[in-house]
Amino acid sequence: MGKTTLTAALILALTAPALAGPMPELPELPPLPTDYVGAGGHEGAYAGVLGAATLDGDTTAALGVVAGSTMMAADLLLGVEALGLLSTNGDASLEFGLRGGFELDPSVAVFGHAGLGYASDTGSFVSFGSSIDFAVFDTVTLRTQYRYAHDLSGDDGRHAILAGALFRF
DSSP, X not given: OHXXXXXXXXXXXXXXXXXXXXXXXXXOOOOXXXXXXXXXXXXXXXXXXXXXXXXXXXXXXEEEEEEEEEXXXXXXXXXXXXXXXXXXXXXEEEEEEEEEXXXXXXXXXXXXXXXXXXXXXXXXXXXXXXXEEEEOSSSEEEEEEEEEEEETTSSOOEEEEEEEEEEEO
């Protein structure tokens, strides 16, 4: 008797929604937009040249190349970036990082940065920083940037100021 009652209850529970009647007609939904266009000149792939001054007791100058890509995600700008620097004292570094920021207006954006890298003189490091990008033309952006590189070997960290031009394509 118990199994029969349980089976009947299970059949009733599974078939009751089908016996409730037809589903109501749903309204037509508008099509989703497909023509997303960024508000400014801060999206897409880029490459550029940056000059740097490292402020770690002995001020040294450096020249760097940067390449990356930035995309718009809602109101945020998200990106990946690679930076290579060669300083006047012969030291070199290579860094890969992530950037996140937002547009203040269509030609100005601010970013925060976090990355991992390797320097020929001190070894591995973690970097943090911020930048301001100014889109002066559709394909040219000027950047000013501050970075702090924390040396993972225990040496003192380095502060750096960078500035240069990026070319978007």
